Amino acid sequence: MSKPKIPKEKQLPEGLIVDCPKTEQEQMTTGGWRILRSVIDQDECTHCRVCWINCPDAAISVDESGDMKINLKYCKGCGICAATCTVGAISRVPELDFDEVVVYRDLPY
Amino acid sequence: MVETKIKNQVIEVTIWATGVLQDAEGRDTANCIAAAAAQEGKHVQAFDNYVDLPDRVNVPVRKYARISSEEIQEKYLYENDHPNIVVLVEPSLIKGYNILRGMPEGGILILNTDRDPEELLKFVPNKELLRAIATVDAKVDEKIVDDFMDIEGASAKTLGRGIGAVLAGAVAKVSGEYTLESLKKVVQNKEGAQKGYDSVKIKQL
Amino acid sequence: MKGEKKFLAGLAAVAEAAKLADVDVISSFPIRPYTGLMVDLSLKVANGELDAEFVHAEGEHGQLAIVHGASASGARTMTGSSGVGVTYAFETYSPISGGRCPVQMVIADRTLDPPGDFGSEHSDVLCARDQGWIMGWAETPQEALDNTLIYYRLGEDKRVALPQFNCQDGYFVSHIPGDVVVPEQSQVNEFLPPYKLDKPLDPLRPYGHGPQIYSDQGPVLELQRAIVMDKAKEIIPGIMDDFKRIFGRKYDPFIEDYNPNNAEVCLFINGAHAHTARYAIANLKSQGVNLALCKLRFVRPWATDEIAEALSRYKVVGVIETNNSFGVAREAGVFTPEVAATLYDLPENKRPMLISFMAGLGGEAIRLKDFYFMAKKLINTAQRKKLEKPVYWIGFEEDEEDLTF
Numbered sequence: 140m141s142k143p144k145i146p147k148e149k150q151l152p153e154g155l156i157v158d159c160p161k162t163e164q165e166q167m168t169t170g171g172w173r174i175l176r177s178v179i180d181q182d183e184c185t186h187c188r189v190c191w192i193n194c195p196d197a198a199i200s201v202d203e204s205g206d207m208k209i210n211l212k213y214c215k216g217c218g219i220c221a222a223t224c225t226v227g228a229i230s231r232v233p234e235l236d237f238d239e240v241v242v243y244r245d246l247p248y
Numbered sequence: 249m250v251e252t253k254i255k256n257q258v259i260e261v262t263i264w265a266t267g268v269l270q271d272a273e274g275r276d277t278a279n280c281i282a283a284a285a286a287q288e289g290k291h292v293q294a295f296d297n298y299v300d301l302p303d304r305v306n307v308p309v310r311k312y313a314r315i316s317s318e319e320i321q322e323k324y325l326y327e328n329d330h331p332n333i334v335v336l337v338e339p340s341l342i343k344g345y346n347i348l349r350g351m352p353e354g355g356i357l358i359l360n361t362d363r364d365p366e367e368l369l370k371f372v373p374n375k376e377l378l379r380a381i382a383t384v385d386a387k388v389d390e391k392i393v394d395d396f397m398d399i400e401g402a403s404a405k406t407l408g409r410g411i412g413a414v415l416a417g418a419v420a421k422v423s424g425e426y427t428l429e430s431l432k433k434v435v436q437n438k439e440g441a442q443k444g445y446d447s448v449k450i451k452q453l
Numbered sequence: 454m455k456g457e458k459k460f461l462a463g464l465a466a467v468a469e470a471a472k473l474a475d476v477d478v479i480s481s482f483p484i485r486p487y488t489g490l491m492v493d494l495s496l497k498v499a500n501g502e503l504d505a506e507f508v509h510a511e512g513e514h515g516q517l518a519i520v521h522g523a524s525a526s527g528a529r530t531m532t533g534s535s536g537v538g539v540t541y542a543f544e545t546y547s548p549i550s551g552g553r554c555p556v557q558m559v560i561a562d563r564t565l566d567p568p569g570d571f572g573s574e575h576s577d578v579l580c581a582r583d584q585g586w587i588m589g590w591a592e593t594p595q596e597a598l599d600n601t602l603i604y605y606r607l608g609e610d611k612r613v614a615l616p617q618f619n620c621q622d623g624y625f626v627s628h629i630p631g632d633v634v635v636p637e638q639s640q641v642n643e644f645l646p647p648y649k650l651d652k653p654l655d656p657l658r659p660y661g662h663g664p665q666i667y668s669d670q671g672p673v674l675e676l677q678r679a680i681v682m683d684k685a686k687e688i689i690p691g692i693m694d695d696f697k698r699i700f701g702r703k704y705d706p707f708i709e710d711y712n713p714n715n716a717e718v719c720l721f722i723n724g725a726h727a728h729t730a731r732y733a734i735a736n737l738k739s740q741g742v743n744l745a746l747c748k749l750r751f752v753r754p755w756a757t758d759e760i761a762e763a764l765s766r767y768k769v770v771g772v773i774e775t776n777n778s779f780g781v782a783r784e785a786g787v788f789t790p791e792v793a794a795t796l797y798d799l800p801e802n803k804r805p806m807l808i809s810f811m812a813g814l815g816g817e818a819i820r821l822k823d824f825y826f827m828a829k830k831l832i833n834t835a836q837r838k839k840l841e842k843p844v845y846w847i848g849f850e851e852d853e854e855d856l857t858f
Contacts, residue, residue, distance in 0.1 A: 140784050140842075141847040155567050171344020172306045174266070215306060234340045235363065240371065245307050245346045247300070283460075295462075295629045298571060302485070319733040324625040324725055325818050397496050401489030401561075401628040403465035 163213070168195075169173065171241030173216035175231040183208055183228035190220035211241040258320060259425055261313040262331035263415075264347060267303030272398070274337050276412030279309040279404055281419055285315040292316075295423040298326055305332045306343055309345065313427055323435055326346075333423055335415055336360060342371045354379040358418055358448070359388045360411065365451040374453065382422045384448040386414035408435025417444025455701075456634040463626040466594040466633050467559055468493035470601035472503045473641040477528035480508045480519040484538040485571060486623040487561035491533070497668035498641075498839040513538040517545035518554070520787060527653035529605070532556065535623060538565030539577045547614050551678060552662055555608035555648070556616040557601070558586075561627040562724075564815055573623040573815010575724060575776040577786045579752075581618070585678055587685060588618040588753040590724045594631045594702040596603035597621050600647055602636075606692055609648050613685045620726040624816070629787060636700055644699050654809070661700035667832050687752045709748040710763045716743035719767040720833035721792060721807075724775055733824035742858055744828045759772075765803040768835045770796075771827055775813035785809030806840060812847040823847050825856050832858060846850045 179190075184207060191199045192205060197222060198210040209220070221229040265274030282294035289332055290420045297310040298399075312328045313337060314320060330350045336342060339361040348355065356379055359368060362385040369381055388410050398404040408416070413435040420428050428445050461469065467490055471479075479498070481491035497503040506523075510516040513534050520530040534542065539560060549556055562573040575590070582588060587608060591597035597619070604617040621627055650658050666674065690706045697703045711731065712719070721732060727748045734744050746762055747770075764770050774786030784792050789809045796804050810827050813819045826847070834840060847853070 140844060143846050145849065145853075153326045171308065171341070172266075173344075174306065174338065217306075234343060235361075235368070235371075238370070240343050242344050243346070243373075244344060245349065247310075247345060254777075275658070286460075293629065293631075294460075298486075298624045321736075322729060322818075323629065323822055324622075324729060326624075339611050383736065397487065397492060400492065401462040401464035401487065402493040402496070403459070414795075 142234065146182050154218050159209050167248055168212050168242050168244065169202060170212045171244055172248075173211075173234050175216050175218065176211070176234050176237060177209055177214065177218065177220050177229050178232055179209065180205055180228045180230070181206055183226055185226055185228075193219050193223045195219060251296065258314050258316040259333070260331045260334065261315070261333045261419070262328045262347075263311040263313070263335045264338065264341050264345070265309055265311065266305075266341070267300075267307040267309050268305045270337050271301075271303050271309055271350065271354065271388065273411045274309060274311045275398065276408065277408065277415045278313040279337060279406045279434055280412045280416035280431065281313045281426075282298065283434040284364045284416060284420070284426045285409060287430040287433055288426055289424075290315050290317055291320050293320060293323060296399075308345060308425070330430045331355065333358070333419060333425075335419065337386075337415065339363070339368065342368055346374070348374050348377050351377045356422055357381045358422060360415060365449060369451070378453050380422055380450055380452050382418060382448050382450040384414060384418040384444050386411045386418075386444060388414065388437065392433075394425060405435060408420040408437050408439070408441070410437065413437040413440040414444035417441035418448040421448050422450055455640060456636045458768060459633050460630050461594055461620045461633045462489070462628050462630045463591065463594040464490040464559075464561065464595040464596035464628070465493055465630075466635075467601050468497065468542060469633075469635050470598045472497055472531065472850075473636065473638060474602060474645055475507050476503070476531045478506045478508065478514040478520060478530045480510050480523075480524035480530075480532045482510045482516050482534070482538065483515055484513070484535050484563075486563060486627050487533045487559060489627065490559055490561075493771065494531075499563055513542040514545060515809055516700050519559075520556045521545060521549050521552070521554055522654070522714060524549075524556050525552065525650075526650065527650045528610070528802050529648045532560065533559035533561070535561050539582060540565065541599050543581065546581050546584035546586060546616075551674070551681075554615040555605075555614055557604055557608065558616070558618050560603075560618055560620045561623040562620065563623045564598055565787055569816055572622065573625055573725075574774070574814060576618070576778075576787075578618055578620050579776050579778075582787070583751055585682070586616045586618050586753065587751070588620065589793045590749070591619075591621040591626055592725055592727050594626060594633050594746070595702075596631055597703075598635070599628060599696070599700070599704065602641060603696060605624075605706075606645050607689065611651075612688065613681060613829060615681060615685060625725040625818070643750060644695060661812075665702045669673070669735045672805060678718060682754045686756060689754075705750060707749075707751055707759045708763055709746075709750060711748065711837045712745035712766075714738050714745070715742040716745040718769045718828070718835050719745040719747050719764065719771070720824075720827060720831070721747045721749070721764070721770055721772045721788070723752065723773075723788065726773070726775070729819060730798065730824055733821050733828070736821065737825065737828055742828055742832065744831070750807050754790050755791060755795075757795050760792070761799055764792070764796060764797050764805055765784060767805045769808060769831045770805045771808045771810055771831050773810050773812050773827070777811070783809070783843060784812065805844070808840065809844045809845055810833060811844065817848070819847070822856070823853075825848075829856060829858055
């Protein structure tokens, strides 16, 4: 007996064997979880890299000029960087104080 | 042609909270709203979103309540597709997610914050769906996150001890789905319900 | 009606029933969605509301092994699982049923892997339908509570002594609360006598369980187990009458034949979605379309004669399958071959046509419009007196939007 056709937009890979993301997972941007945003005071920062090592989501990177930069698409606002900063250069500011919207999702995932 | 619209009008309430720390408060809010409406003889449902649990700290979780004057015909659904009332226990969620998704015209948005409704309206791109936005400062002394013993189908032991009563009071004032007296009959934190009813700041749109 | 009115989910209702039935040994292992039951029971044991041994096992196989030993020693036991946990413990089902230990296993359905989907499908328990356990589904939290008490009474009866699967749809019944009347302790004491074993395991008076047999004793053993299932079928109606007398709620023994409008076509359904189907029938009646419903109360023992007699009144029967059985006869699910075998012995003029609907797979909710589509297919087949297609997959059929009758 013949089975109905599966429409193209509903197709899934056979055996559910899926590709891995190369650099970042676009379907699960977690920036919307943030309640307090970590802000680095670049004048105080000594580039010791303790925040970069301790970030659990690998959301802090070093940009071309050598400064520490937080990836706001994925930062969940956990505050580990602010707690471990050796000179206290990172402060946590409520997300609603900032007008810019970095992540806006139609669905939570 | 068979009439395929569902006959009865169901008022759908969606409550957004953050995981672990506000999960119990969110569920409490949904339970308070449903219990207050049930006190007036309406047919209600109150449940969690299934795929948001198990929750992690700060993940957005959703709770649902449904109120109808007739028997609810489609009881076994996963989400509220067309919420009439959206309550945010954590106001930062307004920036990251399309909380008004599926809302029919003339809905209500209520947030738990001490800021003014004006400040938060700018983060909502589809604000034409709203008929009112309201904020209420629902800080209470007692937090009900001390036990996780009512998750995943286990029964809730108390009703309306903390933020839930305050937010349910605000919903009573803004939407009028049930009265404050019915709410006060079922919750424990009666002063909180009164405070929510009195101190909610409404901006009509 | 006596009893306290509460707003409980299916799992919380089963926990209340376990407290009323005074369960002795509980073994737990977490798997979503049935974990909420063990959360509730552990709180009751810790509070002192329920006096029971609560053992946390190292896996589902260990869970069943623990309650096997406890039940053979004379304890009333409860355990549970979902999804792949049920299949992990598969090896233990036959020894427990053959050893006649009336264990109760509460199941909240979940799809089998792959993928890690939490949705409710009945396949996880239906895999074990041949092992000799009593099996049935609950449609609402109230029915889940009542089923717990009924299954203990049925399973622990000396003439039966069989283990039971107390099943409900995961999330639909287990997590969404509904109105429940929790009975009083005096009512439950009257309905459910304490569990007494003739030959319990005891160090002072040892008995042997499951020795090696000669090969010619094999058929005798199998026949004995088959006779016991027959015995269970005989005493179920008496238990339902007793239940109605004590608690005031009436449940049909084997199937619920819901035909308020003298319809010619019937839907055969098992599980939570029967609740929505009743509203679909009422809505269709107001449009002039007549549909009936036949809901299964017990999957095992399967009441062949009663089901055949009930279905013989219809022209077309649509079996709704919320399960899958890949490569089975007639390529639908688990219930279609069973219903076909039930109808096989009916005379030619009384045998209805049989259609299958694969609906609710992966845990998808069956909406009212799906029921309207199913009714349309049944009515068209009855008018044409010929099958257009034996199996329909809801969600993939091209003409699902067109609901002209």
